[in-house]
């Protein structure tokens with residue numbers, strides 16, 4: 001059992017903290033946001049993730065989970081390892097390391113006054129070279145000590161919001177990036193209860209692995225969106241059947257030992273849609289692309305991935321305008337604000353981009369989401385003509401166009417509401433209702 005601190009209690013830090021505690025480690029979660037720490041202390045999660053509050057409650061009951069703010073930062077020296085899970089957004093397309101930098105200064109200050117060996121493990125997504133140069137240099141300069149006197153590691157996180165606890169508890173692999181052998185030993189001990197392949201590399205390889213993983217998935221999404229856009233311009237192409245034929249290639253969908261065709265999860269990234277959003281893909285693709293340019297390496301594919309994705313909300317508008325001759329007189333109902341289902345996260349959500357494009361151009365604009373309305377209002381700022389609603393079924397009748405932008409499971413109930421949909425346009429940007437009888441209304445997809 002290890003004594004661990006996790007710095008940053010956002011989607012990654014909080015989930016990591018409670019999951020590590022659930023395996024028997026003593027975990028203290030640390031954040032500069034005193035309001036959120038106060039809520040957590042009362043058992044209330046400031047973010048939505050299925051099962052998180054229950055796990056928080058049981059961790060607190062087992063007294064192996066504690067909370068800390070920067071008022072007591074000196075207590076961070078009591079731990080075997082510090083896991084850093086602060087945010088790494090992009091500003092103007094470049095990675096913003098201000099949160100990482102302030103943690104590096106704090107750790108340097110603390111280590112200076114201590115004789116104890118402590119390992120600092122970066123879990124935030126940071127560009128290759130950040131841990132072993134940027135972070136290390138600050139800690140060494142501030143503390144007057146060298147790596148070896150303190151430990152340094154990099155343990156990228158692959159959890160997906162909406163499925164975060166399961167992803168953390170049953171990962172596909174765990175990556176141990178390390179700059180010193182003691183930190184590697186600590187990483188092995190932390191993750192001893194996890195039974196999956198563990199990849200041991202230096203910190204910059206661990207950092208690169210995370211970016212290649214995300215950028216490759218984003219590349220698949222933009223590639224298929226581009227092919228679908230080309231097909232739509234050629235006209236009279238059944239792109240859904242085209243993609244069915246592609247998916248059946250046994251290099252995408254092999255036949256298993258029982259002779260059954262298997263459609264792996266990657267097929268979901270090979271379907272056209274409204275583009276990728278969220279807290280990771282957009283910023284990670286931008287950041288690795290900016291790094292490539294800075295070091296003089298080519299990044300043509302990454303630039304194209306970004307360009308196609310940036311344009312995709314406008315492509316959605318083009319599809320809508322083509323189908324509706326008189327959009328300025330239409331009442332629009334937007335279903336979904338979160339960037340994906342089962343989360344309240346709206347960062348880089350395509351729904352919000354579409355709302356901005358629709359604002360001022362239609363007669364009435366109503367937006368629904370089961371849990372992300374508050375975050376959407378914060379993110380969107382003032383859009384006078386967007387009305388938010390916590391109900392959606394009773395808004396159908398008074399709408400001319402219904403746009404499904406987040407594939408929340410509850411929206412699939414539209415399939416059973418055919419009578420209400422008569423004469424309306426349903427724009428299913430996520431192909432949620434595939435197979436539905438669309439004889440009474442106009443059904444649009446990105447296919």
Ligand code: NAD
Nearest residue numbers: 008009010011012031032033086087088099124125157161
């Ligand atoms: P987040 O913005 O939800 O949370 C960051 C937290 O760090 C906030 O609570 C903030 O108050 C805290 N913080 C900032 N500066 C601090 C400091 N100096 N000391 C203590 N706390 C501080 O971020 P997130 O979505 O959890 O992402 C964290 C990192 O994990 C990012 O690098 C992200 O790219 C990566 N990641 C995110 C996901 C995801 O799905 N969200 C998945 C994998 C990896």
